[in-house]
Amino acid sequence: DAGVIQSPRHEVTEMGQEVTLRCKPISGHNSLFWYRQTMMRGLELLIYFNNNVPIDDSGMPEDRFSAKMPNASFSTLKIQPSEPRDSAVYFCASSPLSGQPNTEAFFGQGTRLTVV
Amino acid sequence: RKEVEQDPGPFNVPEGATVAFNCTYSNSASQSFFWYRQDCRKEPKLLMSVYSSGNEDGRFTAQLNRASQYISLLIRDSKLSDSATYLCVVNFLYTGNQFYFGTGTSLTVIP
Numbered sequence: 233d234a235g236v237i238q239s240p241r242h243e244v245t246e247m248g249q250e251v252t253l254r255c256k257p258i259s260g261h262n263s264l265f266w267y268r269q270t271m272m273r274g275l276e277l278l279i280y281f282n283n284n285v286p287i288d289d290s291g292m293p294e295d296r297f298s299a300k301m302p303n304a305s306f307s308t309l310k311i312q313p314s315e316p317r318d319s320a321v322y323f324c325a326s327s328p329l330s331g332q333p334n335t336e337a338f339f340g341q342g343t344r345l346t347v348v
Numbered sequence: 349r350k351e352v353e354q355d356p357g358p359f360n361v362p363e364g365a366t367v368a369f370n371c372t373y374s375n376s377a378s379q380s381f382f383w384y385r386q387d388c389r390k391e392p393k394l395l396m397s398v399y400s401s402g403n404e405d406g407r408f409t410a411q412l413n414r415a416s417q418y419i420s421l422l423i424r425d426s427k428l429s430d431s432a433t434y435l436c437v438v439n440f441l442y443t444g445n446q447f448y449f450g451t452g453t454s455l456t457v458i459p
Contacts, residue, residue: 263445273401274451275392276436280444323391329445331382334399337437337447339391 257326371436
């Protein structure tokens with residue numbers, strides 16, 4: 233299995249521009265998570281989906297952030313308009329929704345976003 | 349209040365030392381517990397799950413205390429390759445499948 237695939241790996245954009253981050257979860261995984269990691273705040277859960285349905289988006293910082301999962305193999309996180317404080321590493325992760333305890337989450341390699 | 353709290357460190361220890369990390373969680377409904385390892389500029393990866401009875405994997409021992417709502421990780425005979433950030437993770441399965449991460453504890457093993 234190729235694992236969780238994120239693109240792009242690096243993104244540098246100007247303030248005010250729209251940014252779209254992409255994620256392909258591991259095949260067969262029903263849960264998909266978007267995290268943001270900064271030195272100050274660590275790894276924050278932004279939103280997660282179960283079976284393509286957003287379950288909890290309380291971590292999304294503000295209306296400039298939106299996420300979609302149109303099908304089981306693809307999700308996007310969009311920031312519009314972007315601001316310098318959005319600079320961070322954005323991780324996507326996926327996990328089987330097996331109902332069994334101790335089922336881990338698998339991470340993609342992340343997208344390093346810099347907004348100048 | 350954060351779901352998971354960890355001492356950020358840093359911990360700087362000599363090779364061969366034993367080091368312990370602790371973590372507390374706020375929600376007693378948490379059901380699964382993990383330690384993840386994150387190397388510099390890489391993604392987090394599972395180090396080990398934490399079971400109620402405690403569990404060991406080579407030089408690593410994980411403990412769970414549900415009554416006090418804390419989790420620990422003990423690393424014996426530290427190696428240079430153990431240098432990384434260690435993340436405490438709790439999972440709520442009944443309410444969906446959220447994974448909440450601590451901010452991580454930084455470990456540097458010194459030759």
